[in-house]
Amino acid sequence: MKIALLGYGKMGKTIEKLALEKGHSIVFKSTLESSEGNFEAAEVAIEFSSPEAAVENISKALQAGIPIVSGTTGWLDKYSEMVNLCEKRNGSFIYASNFSVGVNLFFSINEYAAKLMAPWKEYDVSVEEIHHLEKKDAPSGTAITIAEGILKHSDKKDWKLNTSEENTLNITAKREEDIKGTHIVSYNSEVDTISFTHQAYSREGFAKGAILAAEWLKDKKGIFTMKDVLSI
Numbered sequence: 001m002k003i004a005l006l007g008y009g010k011m012g013k014t015i016e017k018l019a020l021e022k023g024h025s026i027v028f029k030s031t032l033e034s035s036e037g038n039f040e041a042a043e044v045a046i047e048f049s050s051p052e053a054a055v056e057n058i059s060k061a062l063q064a065g066i067p068i069v070s071g072t073t074g075w076l077d078k079y080s081e082m083v084n085l086c087e088k089r090n091g092s093f094i095y096a097s098n099f100s101v102g103v104n105l106f107f108s109i110n111e112y113a114a115k116l117m118a119p120w121k122e123y124d125v126s127v128e129e130i131h132h133l134e135k136k137d138a139p140s141g142t143a144i145t146i147a148e149g150i151l152k153h154s155d156k157k158d159w160k161l162n163t164s165e166e167n168t169l170n171i172t173a174k175r176e177e178d179i180k181g182t183h184i185v186s187y188n189s190e191v192d193t194i195s196f197t198h199q200a201y202s203r204e205g206f207a208k209g210a211i212l213a214a215e216w217l218k219d220k221k222g223i224f225t226m227k228d229v230l231s232i
Contacts, residue, residue: 001218004028004042004066006057007049013073014207015046022211030057042066044214051137052071058082058093067092067220069213071099071206073141083223092217096226097141099209102189103183104226106198110185113196114153121189123194125150127159128172130182138173142183147171150185 001024006014008029016026025148028037034051044105047054047063051074061068062085079095086093098104117123127150129143139147139161147159147169159169186195200206209226216229 001025002027002041002043002213003214004030004037004039004061006045006047006061006068007032007072008048011048011203011207011210012046014203018204018207019211024211026094030138031102034069039066043071044208044218045215046071048072048174048210054078055082059085061193062086062091062093065089065091069094069096069099069217070209071171071210073097073131074137076141085192086094086223088193090221092221092224094166094213094217094224094226094229096209096213097227098181098206099213100200100205101209101212102205102210103198103203104230104232106183106196107145107149108223108232109196110198111152113185113187114150117187118153118193120128121155122189123154124189125187127174127181128174128184128186130174130176130179132179133175133177135175139171140173140181140183142157142181143171143173146183168196188190 003024003026008031027041028039042211045068047057047070049057049072054072054075055078058070127143127146129140156169157167159171161171163170181200184197213229
């Protein structure tokens with residue numbers, strides 16, 4: 001599979017390493033400052049850049065008819081525009097706040113737990129995320145996806161960052177040295193706490209999931225999620 005890497009930071013380099021090990025080739029890679037290779041030769045594009053560059057990168061791939069997998073967070077106010085462009089161009093697009101297989105299983109566990117806990121009003125639910133110091137957006141896209149899964153089965157109206165409002169789901173975001181990504185969901189009552197955690201040890205889980213999604217998407221048309229890729 002011939003891959004274009006739109007964004008060649010730490011994630012892009014990890015994806016390159018693992019893709020080459022799987023026998024794929026990298027025909028194009030770009031950063032904000034430079035690019036090299038032949039973009040039009042790509043069979044699929046994988047996009048991990050920055051919130052400022054994501055929309056342009058995704059648009060570029062869709063306009064060129066190249067299926068694109070995007071894992072950049074912090075730009076979702078433009079998501080509907082990219083969906084409309086994909087439909088207009090009869091393109092192929094997967095966005096995920098997190099491509100890790102483990103995290104996507106965690107999303108499903110989270111929704112099941114939220115449904116199970118919904119009748120038990122004595123428990124107050126909250127979400128905590130911890131990431132490395134270089135992460136620009138807060139809360140993380142993964143934490144927002146977790147919160148949205150909880151809200152489907154909750155009386156709470158919305159989520160907010162660092163809030164104590166009664167009918168609002170609180171997300172706490174922390175930035176610490178060399179943390180790849182930790183997400184904790186907690187249900188707290190006066191007598192006990194129920195919590196579950198996903199902790200990433202390296203970027204490889206995210207990279208492997210992105211490559212898996214690209215392999216799955218290559219010959220398809222439409223707008224998909226990791227639930228489609230993993231059949232969950």
